[in-house]
Amino acid sequence: MLAARRTDRLESIVADLREQGGRAIACQVDVTRREDLEHMVERAVAEFGRLDVLVNNAGVGKISAVADLDVDGWTAMIDVNVRGVLNGIAAAMPVFRRQGVGHLVTTVSTSGLKIVPTQSVYAGTKNAVRTIMEGLRQESTDGVLRTTSISPGFVRTEFTEPIDDQAVRDQLSKSMADFGISAESVARAIAFAIDQPHDVEIGDLTIRPTVQG
Template sequence: MSTLDGTVVAITGASSGIGEATARLLAGRGAAVVLAARRTDRIDTIAQEIRDAGGHALSCPVDVTRAEDLHRLVGTTVDGFGRLDVLVSNAGIAPISQVADLDTDGWTAMIDVNLRGVLNGIAAALPVFREQGRGHLVTTVSTAGLKITPTMAVYAATKNAVRTLLEGLRQESTDGVLRTTAISPGYVRTNLADSMPDATIRERIRDNMRESALPPEAVARAIAFAVEQPDDVEIGELSIRPTAQG
C-alpha cells in the first residue's frame, strides 16, 4: 500500500508543468487529486486520463485571484472525496522586468497571483484543516527568492513574501494540526516564460531552460516526498535545482 492511499490533494496551476506532473505522480501513488486551473479543457482532459489509468481525479475551474474560486475548489474537493488533506498552491506568473521599467500592471498581476492567490487558498483550506485536525499546505516558491538577480526583483519579492507567510503560519500552528512546506525550484521546463512580456528576457530564460532545466516531474517528486512524510514530520523548505545551475 502506498503511503498516499486515501490522501486527498487539491492542486492549483494544474493544467501544465509542475502542477500537472504533481497531479499525475500523486494520483499514481494512490492519492485522490483535484486539478484546478483557468484552462478548463486541459484540467478536464488530465483528470480523465488519470481516471482512465485507474486513479481518482476531479477538475475544478479556478482563478486563484478570486477568493470565491478557492472556496469552490475546497468545497468541490470535500464534496467529491470527503476531506482535503493537502493543498498544493502552485499557480504562478512571472512577467519580469527591471524595476525601472515601471511595469506596474505586471507588478500587480504577480502580487495578485503569486501572493494573494496563496492567501486565498489558505483562507479557504485552513478552516477545513482545523475541523479535520490535520492538513498540509505545500506552496511552490522559487530559488529566485534565494539568489536575487536583475529583472526578478518584484517576482522574487512575491515569492519571499510567501516564504515569510508560511514560516509565520507554521509558528502560529503549534498544535500539530498544520504542516507547511515551501518548495523552491530552480530552472524547470514549464510555460512560465510565456508570461514574460519582454522578448529579450523571455528568450534568455527559455535559453536557460533549454540548456539545463529540470523536467517538471523532478519537482513533483520533491512535492511527493514532503507530502508522504508522517504527520509528525514537516519538511519546512526544500530547494530543487539543476546541478548545473549557477
C-alpha cells in the first residue's frame, strides 16, 4: 500500500511493481488528516487481509534559522513530521493489537543526532518522534509491537525543494548531489529491520553517506 498526496506518482510505482509480479495499490493520504490514515489502514486490511508494518516516512524540512521566524514552516513541520506520525500510530495500533502483531517504522534523521544551525526546528520535530517511539517501545514489551526509528543522513531526494531560504537550499542541494546516498539504501535498511524475526527489534538504525561529517 503506497500512500502520499500525489497519486499520479504513486500509480506509476504501482504499475512498476505489478509489472514485476508484485501486489500493490495506491492510496491518497495527507498524513495531517487523521481520517486519511484511518481510511488507508482500513483499505490495506480489506485488500491484503492484514497490516504487517506501517512505515511513517512522510516528512517536510522547511529548513531555516529560528531567527527567520518562519512560523508557517514550523507549523508545517510539526503537522507533518510529528502529528502525521501520531496519526499513523493511532490508525495502525488498534489493528496491530487485534492481530497480536505489528511493526511501526519511522524515518527520523541524523539532524536530530548532530544538531546544526538552521535545522533546529526540523531536528526538534525528528527528535520529538524519536522520543515518542522510544517511549512507545518501553510501553510495548508484551511482544505485540516492534518499533524502529531510521535516521538517514544525506539522501538524494526532492527534500530541499520546499526550502525557501535560497542559500540554505543551495547548500543542502549541493551536499545531496555531491555525496547523498540513494533512497534505495534507506529502503534496504527498512527492509532489514522488517525482515528480522518478530522477537528481534531493530530499535534505532543510522544510515548515512560514509563521507558525511
